[in-house]
Amino acid sequence: MPELRRITSADVARRAGVSRATVSYVLNATPGQSISPATRDRVLEAASGLGYAPSAAARTLRTGRSDVVLCLLPDWPIGNEVGNLLGNLSTALAREGLTFVAHPGSREDRPIAEIWKAITPAAVLSFTDFSDGETEAMQAAGVALVVALLGRAGRHALELELPQQLTGRRQAEHLTGTGHRSLGYAYPDDPRLRIFADPRLAGVRAAAGGEPVVRTVPLDPVAAAVAVDRWCAEGVTGICAYNDEVALAVLAGARRLGLTAPRDLAVIGVDDIPAARLAVPPLTTVTTDQGALAAHLATTVVAAISGRSAPLLSAADLVRVVIRESA
Amino acid sequence: MPELRRITSADVARRAGVSRATVSYVLNATPGQSISPATRDRVLEAASGLGYAPSAAARTLRTGRSDVVLCLLPDWPIGNEVGNLLGNLSTALAREGLTFVAHPGSREDRPIAEIWKAITPAAVLSFTDFSDGETEAMQAAGVALVVALLGRAGRHALELELPQQLTGRRQAEHLTGTGHRSLGYAYPDDPRLRIFADPRLAGVRAAAGGEPVVRTVPLDPVAAAVAVDRWCAEGVTGICAYNDEVALAVLAGARRLGLTAPRDLAVIGVDDIPAARLAVPPLTTVTTDQGALAAHLATTVVAAISGRSAPLLSAADLVRVVIRESA
DNA sequence: AACGCATACTGACACGTGTAAGTAGTAAAG
DNA sequence: CTTTACTACTTACACGTGTCAGTATGCGTT
Numbered sequence: 001m002p003e004l005r006r007i008t009s010a011d012v013a014r015r016a017g018v019s020r021a022t023v024s025y026v027l028n029a030t031p032g033q034s035i036s037p038a039t040r041d042r043v044l045e046a047a048s049g050l051g052y053a054p055s056a057a058a059r060t061l062r063t064g065r066s067d068v069v070l071c072l073l074p075d076w077p078i079g080n081e082v083g084n085l086l087g088n089l090s091t092a093l094a095r096e097g098l099t100f101v102a103h104p105g106s107r108e109d110r111p112i113a114e115i116w117k118a119i120t121p122a123a124v125l126s127f128t129d130f131s132d133g134e135t136e137a138m139q140a141a142g143v144a145l146v147v148a149l150l151g152r153a154g155r156h157a158l159e160l161e162l163p164q165q166l167t168g169r170r171q172a173e174h175l176t177g178t179g180h181r182s183l184g185y186a187y188p189d190d191p192r193l194r195i196f197a198d199p200r201l202a203g204v205r206a207a208a209g210g211e212p213v214v215r216t217v218p219l220d221p222v223a224a225a226v227a228v229d230r231w232c233a234e235g236v237t238g239i240c241a242y243n244d245e246v247a248l249a250v251l252a253g254a255r256r257l258g259l260t261a262p263r264d265l266a267v268i269g270v271d272d273i274p275a276a277r278l279a280v281p282p283l284t285t286v287t288t289d290q291g292a293l294a295a296h297l298a299t300t301v302v303a304a305i306s307g308r309s310a311p312l313l314s315a316a317d318l319v320r321v322v323i324r325e326s327a
Numbered sequence: 328m329p330e331l332r333r334i335t336s337a338d339v340a341r342r343a344g345v346s347r348a349t350v351s352y353v354l355n356a357t358p359g360q361s362i363s364p365a366t367r368d369r370v371l372e373a374a375s376g377l378g379y380a381p382s383a384a385a386r387t388l389r390t391g392r393s394d395v396v397l398c399l400l401p402d403w404p405i406g407n408e409v410g411n412l413l414g415n416l417s418t419a420l421a422r423e424g425l426t427f428v429a430h431p432g433s434r435e436d437r438p439i440a441e442i443w444k445a446i447t448p449a450a451v452l453s454f455t456d457f458s459d460g461e462t463e464a465m466q467a468a469g470v471a472l473v474v475a476l477l478g479r480a481g482r483h484a485l486e487l488e489l490p491q492q493l494t495g496r497r498q499a500e501h502l503t504g505t506g507h508r509s510l511g512y513a514y515p516d517d518p519r520l521r522i523f524a525d526p527r528l529a530g531v532r533a534a535a536g537g538e539p540v541v542r543t544v545p546l547d548p549v550a551a552a553v554a555v556d557r558w559c560a561e562g563v564t565g566i567c568a569y570n571d572e573v574a575l576a577v578l579a580g581a582r583r584l585g586l587t588a589p590r591d592l593a594v595i596g597v598d599d600i601p602a603a604r605l606a607v608p609p610l611t612t613v614t615t616d617q618g619a620l621a622a623h624l625a626t627t628v629v630a631a632i633s634g635r636s637a638p639l640l641s642a643a644d645l646v647r648v649v650i651r652e653s654a
Numbered sequence: 655a656a657c658g659c660a661t662a663c664t665g666a667c668a669c670g671t672g673t674a675a676g677t678a679g680t681a682a683a684g
Numbered sequence: 685c686t687t688t689a690c691t692a693c694t695t696a697c698a699c700g701t702g703t704c705a706g707t708a709t710g711c712g713t714t
Contacts, residue, residue, distance in 0.1 A: 053444045057387035058700035083405040090432035101428040105417035248605040275602035278575040385670035
């Protein structure tokens with residue numbers, strides 16, 4: 001059995017006939033160092049020839065900072081669209097030389113300190129915001145950047161807040177644009193979702209003429225029917241739903257009452273999940289350009305890590321209405 | 328401004344009035360070392376008093392192994408159910424002292440070597456299987472365990488293969504149990520999903536009387552109608568769909584043809600997504616106990632890391648049919 | 655000839671940890 | 685009184701890297 005040993009930069013140095021320091025300078029393209037093209041090539045060839053892979057642990061120990069960006073996922077079920085965003089974020093950050101990883105699971109079953117202590121990330125992203133103590137502890141441990149994407153406005157940049165509001169705006173604009181005067185907002189049943197729901201509702205409020213009638217709609221046809229019945233009694237004709245699933249519940253509730261969309265009630269969702277176009281009737285919804293959003297998040301993270309100032313998000317054409325038949 | 332320095336075990340040792348080695352022995356409860364209760368308490372108190380957090384990088388460097396379990400996600404969109412599985416897996420591994428992280432994004436845009444090099448995980452999980460070279464390189468770099476959950480049968484344990492097959496079995500059993508003799512299988516449009524679809528189809532084959540009529544069904548009502556039309560012409564009366572979304576497409580296609588489920592065509596899905604119970608008619612589907620599956624995966628990983636043999640999966644009551652109206 | 659000054663490197667240290675090997679001190683056994 | 689065994693530690697090294705401070709060589713200038 002062949003000896004299975006890690007290949008270190010010392011191996012590369014030996015093979016290239018130079019010192020280990022030179023190897024490090026070549027492979028990291030350290031500025032301010034002058035290396036002759038000849039030895040540079042020798043080092044590069046030796047490294048790839050041996051299949052050298054620098055030890056991240058050693059590098060992190062030395063520099064006090066890794067190239068990992070950690071994203072703490074919330075404990076509520078992540079849907080297709082968040083998964084999509086994470087995928088795009090991962091490729092966008094990879095393009096900048098950063099490694100993106102996500103940690104799912106609630107914060108309760110494991111203190112989040114355990115997590116970033118085990119990774120030593122360059123940046124930590126979270127959907128919810130941190131306590132001041134947490135932020136402080138992380139920065140003391142060498143985490144360069146801590147960002148909450150949503151949550152109570154603090155001194156953090158809430159980068160996702162704006163697109164969420166815009167989502168609500170577009171919903172309301174579409175309904176008022178098609179003649180609906182009195183709007184309802186179908187709020188999700190799960191209280192953990194309010195962190196997303198509140199900014200969307202705020203967007204609806206801003207774009208709707210009057211105050212929308214907010215009602216919680218469970219993902220159940222019978223319960224949804226009750227909500228729809230009361231909306232109709234109040235003269236509401238257009239419903240902005242928190243997302244497509246809630247919108248499907250509204251449609252199912254309306255169907256139980258013998259109502260058909262969009263004639264009796266217009267419904268518009270968010271996310272454009274696959275089930276939306278397969279619904280009865282096909283669901284009009286609002287979709288976000290996750291690729292562009294992820295790219296912006298990535299540049300924000302990179303800028304913050306390297307100390308530059310982050311560009312502003314031009315959210316205007318990020319969110320788009322997909323018109324089908326339900327509204 | 329207060330000096331912001333990392334608290335090391337040397338700080339703890341100084342404060343407790345002992346050597347650094349003693350601190351390490353106490354905090355890691357190293358077997359074979361005898362520490363007096365008095366000094367043990369002093370060390371423990373000093374550590375918590377200073378808020379000591381061991382550097383994962385240093386520990387990883389020293390031991391050559393971290394307590395991180397890395398899961399490589401495929402590049403196709405992960406749905407609710409996979410997200411659920413990841414969450415459960417995360418909490419199950421946390422209970423064993425392991426930190427779970429997921430890396431989304433395709434393998435193409437970043438060689439996977441870059442990823443595990445940046446993390447140095449104790450184990451790597453993947454849905455697809457690795458090339459032999461990749462496996463070898465990872466083990467050379469100190470990764471203890473490499474597991475492919477699905478894929479071509481190799482020398483790896485394909486832990487997810489069995490539950491997937493069982494899923495297909497349960498679908499077919501339900502349909503044959505309700506009198507359907509001639510079955511069809513609605514295969515997903517996206518070729519990247521075949522890694523999940525093939526074992527499920529194999530399960531249907533094993534449980535169905537004859538060979539099911541396999542047809543690809545895109546997530547589009549019009550295209551799905553074409554498939555349904557041909558199935559009906561062939562005398563097929565029950566459809567096992569790859570998942571709930573494909574099942575919804577089949578239902579939408581049937582509706583376009585004026586057919587109603589389950590009278591003209593019985594349809595059964597997989598996953599029990601929220602949209603399933605809101606469909607017309609509410610979708611009968613097969614659901615997996617993700618919590619139990621995750622727990623089994625976690626114990627398998629832990630067993631493999633610590634060199635013990637893994638327990639077998641008792642898959643029997645893991646998969647369950649949710650009977651609604653479509654079949 | 656002396657000096658400055660780039661170029662092209664090398665030697666040595668530090669990061670924070672786990673652990674093997676060693677060392678006093680005490681106590682029981684021979 | 686020596687030996688052995690055990691307790692309760694400490695000293696010292698290694699893990700693999702980045703980087704500061706040197707050093708030797710060549711070259712143009714004073």
